[in-house]
Amino acid sequence: MTAGGIASREARAAARERLSVLADSTSVDVTTLADELAAVTALLDREVSLRRVLTDPSQPGEPKAELVGRLLGGQVGGEAVDLVSGMVRSRWSASRDLVDAVEELADTADLIAAERAGVLDTAEDELFRFGRIVVSSPELRSTLAGRDDDEVARSAKSALVRRLLGGRAQEVTQRLVVRLVERPRGRSLEGGLEDLSKLAAERRDRSVAVVTSAVPLSDSQQRRLGDALAKLYGRAIRLNLDVDPEVLGGISVRIGDEVIEGTVVGRLDEVDRRLD
Template sequence: MIGASREALAAGRENLESLTDNTSVDAVKLAEELASVTTLLDREVSLRRLLTDPSRSGEDKARLIASLLGGQVSGETVDLVSGLVRSRWSGSRDLVDGVEELSAYAEVIAADKATKLDNVEDELFRFGRIVSGSHELRGALTEPKATASAKAELVKKLLGARAEAATVRLVTTLVAHPRGRSLEQGLDAYSKLAAARRDRMVAEVTTAVPLSDSQKERLTAALTRLYGRPVHLNIDIDPEVLGGVQVKIGDEVIDGTVSSRLEGARQALEG
C-alpha cells in the first residue's frame, strides 16, 4: 500500500490495539467478524467503491457501514470498520486488504495476550517449510478448483491438535481465501504482523545441524546488538550448507556457511 491507504491502515491498526487493550474484548471474535467483512467487501464491488468514494463524507460512509453490519457483528467490529471507511484510501481494493490485515492482526494480538505468539510464529514458519518441500502438498492447498471447505479440512488434518488454534485459523483463512496471494506471501505477511506486534525483527537462520539453546541465545543477542531491535529466530535445518550459519533479515543476508565459502573459492579459481 502507498500514500493514503498506508496511513489509513496504520490508523486502523492503532484503533485495533487500543480496543484490544480492554481485557473484556474478544480478539478472536473480532478476527472472525473482520474476516466475514473481508469476504463481503471482496464480493460486493459496488459496495467497496461506495465506501472508498472520496466525494462522499466519512460520516456518510460510516453510517452506511453501521446500517449494513449493525446486528450482524459486534459493536467493536462496527466501530473498527467505520473508522476505516472514514479514512481515505488510494483504491477500493486497498480497503479490503486493510480489513483482511486487521483480521489477521487480531489473531496475532489474541495469541500474544495468551502468551502463545512464539508458538504461532514457529508453527507458521515450519508449515511454510513443509509446504515448500512438497510440490504435491502445495498443489493440494492452492488448487483453484478445490473448494474452500475441502482446503480447510486438509489444513485441519495437517495441523489439527498439533498446532495452536490461532495457527490453524490463520492458515485455513489463507488457503481458503487467498485473494490473489501466494501461500508463501501470505505466511510471510503473517510473520511480519507477529514481529510488528513485538516491535522486533525476524531472522531466517539456516544451519546444517540444530542449534543448542545457548547458541540460539548468543545469536539472538548478537543480532539484537547489531540491529538495535529485538530479533526472533526462525531456524531451518539444511544439510547442504555443510556448516556455519546463514542469516537473512529482510533483504540482507549474512552468509557464513561452508557451502558459500566453497562456492566463493570455486569462482575465484575459475576467474
C-alpha cells in the first residue's frame, strides 16, 4: 500500500478525516461499513476502466460522484456511497491510489470497531504475532500467499486462517487477516500484515518499533527503551517484541525504514546521552 503522489496523499487524508467524522456517530455500524468498503475495493481493483474514469483529472468531480451513486446505490449503504463519492471528487495522482485508499478505509473501519470494543491494543499485538509466525513458517507463508484469482483457492486460504485464529484471536484480527489473504493485491503477506499493524498504531497516534532481541527484555528494559524512543522521536512508540537467539546478545530496533542496532545496555545509554 503506497501513499502515492501529493494529490493522492491529500485526497487520502481528506478521506480519513471524513471516515473519522462518520465514525464519531455511534449509530454507524462500522463493521458493516468495513465489509462494504472492502467490496468496493474488490470492484475497483477488478474494473480497471471504471477506476480510470473515476480518477480522470480532466473530468469534474460531481459527475464522477453521481456515477458512484448510480453504481453503488442499493448495493452498499449510504455511508459507504457518501465516502466513495467524496473520494472521487478529489484529485488522485494515479488510479491505483484510489483503490489503495478505499482499502485502507475498510481496514480502518474494522480497527475503529476494535477501538470501540476496547480490543485495539490486543488486535494490534495479534497482527504482529501472526506476522512473526508467517515469517518463521515458509510452508504456511507459501500456502497463504498462493493465487488470489481463483475462488476455490481464496476460500481455502480464508478457511485456514479461521482454523488458525478461531478462538485464539479477536474477531477483528481474523477479519483483517482473512481479507488480506483473500485479496493481497500484489502485496507479500508479511508486508500486508505489517501495514495493518502500522494502521492500528496510527489509530492510536503511535509509531511501531519492531524490537528483536536475543532473549526476552525485562519489564524495566521495555520501559526504558519505550521512554527513550518516545523522547527521541517526539511521539508515543509501541514496542512489538520478537526474540531471535541469532542476535547474539544485542537488539535491533526498526521504526519504519530506520534500523538501530546495538547492545541492550549500550544502545540505551547512547540514546540517553543523545537526549542530555
